[in-house]
Amino acid sequence: MAIKVFAVDIDGTLTENGGGIIHLPALAKLRYLEKLGYNVIYVTGRSSVEAFVLAVFGGTTRLAVGENGGAITVAPQEHKLLASRQKCMQGYELLKKSIDGVQEKPVFPRMTEVVMLRTFDIKKGQKILDEHGLQLYLNDSKYAFHINEKGVDKALGLKEALKTLKAAPEEAVAIGDSETDISMFEACGHSIALGHADDAVKQKAAHVVKGREGAGLVEAIDHVALNYLGARA
Numbered sequence: 001m002a003i004k005v006f007a008v009d010i011d012g013t014l015t016e017n018g019g020g021i022i023h024l025p026a027l028a029k030l031r032y033l034e035k036l037g038y039n040v041i042y043v044t045g046r047s048s049v050e051a052f053v054l055a056v057f058g059g060t061t062r063l064a065v066g067e068n069g070g071a072i073t074v075a076p077q078e079h080k081l082l083a084s085r086q087k088c089m090q091g092y093e094l095l096k097k098s099i100d101g102v103q104e105k106p107v108f109p110r111m112t113e114v115v116m117l118r119t120f121d122i123k124k125g126q127k128i129l130d131e132h133g134l135q136l137y138l139n140d141s142k143y144a145f146h147i148n149e150k151g152v153d154k155a156l157g158l159k160e161a162l163k164t165l166k167a168a169p170e171e172a173v174a175i176g177d178s179e180t181d182i183s184m185f186e187a188c189g190h191s192i193a194l195g196h197a198d199d200a201v202k203q204k205a206a207h208v209v210k211g212r213e214g215a216g217l218v219e220a221i222d223h224v225a226l227n228y229l230g231a232r233a
Contacts, residue, residue, distance in 0.1 A: 003228055004167045006033060007065075007158050007184055008217070009176035010044040010051060011143040013194060016214040022058075023214020029221045031059040036229075039165050041065065043154050045115075045141035045180055047108040048073035063164060068139065068148050068180050069157030070112030074164060082156060083112035083149040091129050091136040091147045092116070098128050105144045114147040141180045155183035175220045177201065177213075190228070192220040 008014060008030065016023040030040045040060040042051035048066025052073040055062050064073045070083040092114040096102045101119040122145055126138045135150045159169055174184035177194040182204045185191035193205035194216035202208045211219040 002171055003038065003173055003190070003224065005039045005041065005162060005165060005172040006030070006221075006224075007041055007043045007172050007174045007188060009178065009181050009184075010042055010046055010054070011141065012177040012196070012213055013175060013217050014042075014214060018213075022054075023217065026214040026217040026221075027058050029218055033221065034060050039063075039167070041158075041161060041165075043069070043158050043161075043174075043176075043181075043184060045143055045146055045178075047071070047110060048079065050108050052076070061165075063161055065154065065157035065161050067110055067113045067157075068141070068146055068152070069154045069183075070148060070152050071110075072157055072161050079111060080160065081112050082160065083152045085110060085112050085114070087134075087149055088112070088114045088136060088147040091134050094132060094134070095120075095125050095128060095147075099125060107144070112148075112152070116145040116147070118145050120145075139180050140178070142178050146180075153183040154180055155187035158184055158187060173224055175217060177216070190224070192223065194220065 033040055041063050043065040044051050045068050048064045048071040051064035051066050072080040099120050103117050105115045105117045107115045122138050129136050137150050139146050169187045170189040172188040174188040174191045177197040185204045191205045192207045193202045195210045196212040209216050209219040
């Protein structure tokens with residue numbers, strides 16, 4: 001398998017202790033991959049702007065996929081949008097009227113989705129959206145609940161971003177820990193789930209490491225290096 005790109009989730013993968021703090025040894029590994037000539041791009045449920053800033057200061061590829069695939073940032077003022085926030089807001093207003101506890105989460109501004117606190121039954125919420133014929137879906141990134149347009153996911157955003165790098169999905173390794181990463185796993189040539197991921201997520205990955213969060217990312221990179229990049233233990 002020829003590898004050109006590492007597609008990496010942020011929350012629960014590059015971070016540690018559930019607080020959004022970057023695991024520095026993992027970031028050092030990603031930066032080293034860049035020095036070796038590989039592209040490292042973040043594919044996250046956070047805003048693409050947050051991910052782009054992390055790439056700038058962390059020394060990885062200045063290209064980021066955010067909002068679970070809905071937004072791609074290629075420069076500070078240059079974004080490619082693959083979905084409509086207005087449509088997602090329609091779903092949010094419906095859920096707010098129908099279910100107690102529905103509330104937006106204070107986050108960096110979103111361009112294509114709505115982000116909510118994890119304070120209600122997500123299955124009940126999805127049922128309401130479906131009953132009203134809205135082409136929207138709810139997903140749980142473990143960081144928040146998100147309203148996205150159907151057909152928009154991390155795989156869609158990643159494939160679009162890979163065109164900029166002139167790379168194919170088969171040449172990418174996806175690394176993540178949550179349900180939102182499954183579409184990436186299915187699209188890429190290789191995929192790795194971290195040790196704390198739910199069983200449903202692990203079942204979709206080609207490989208599962210024992211490590212959790214940032215330490216798991218380090219283990220995942222080492223696995224790829226030893227098995228596919230010709231590194232020696």
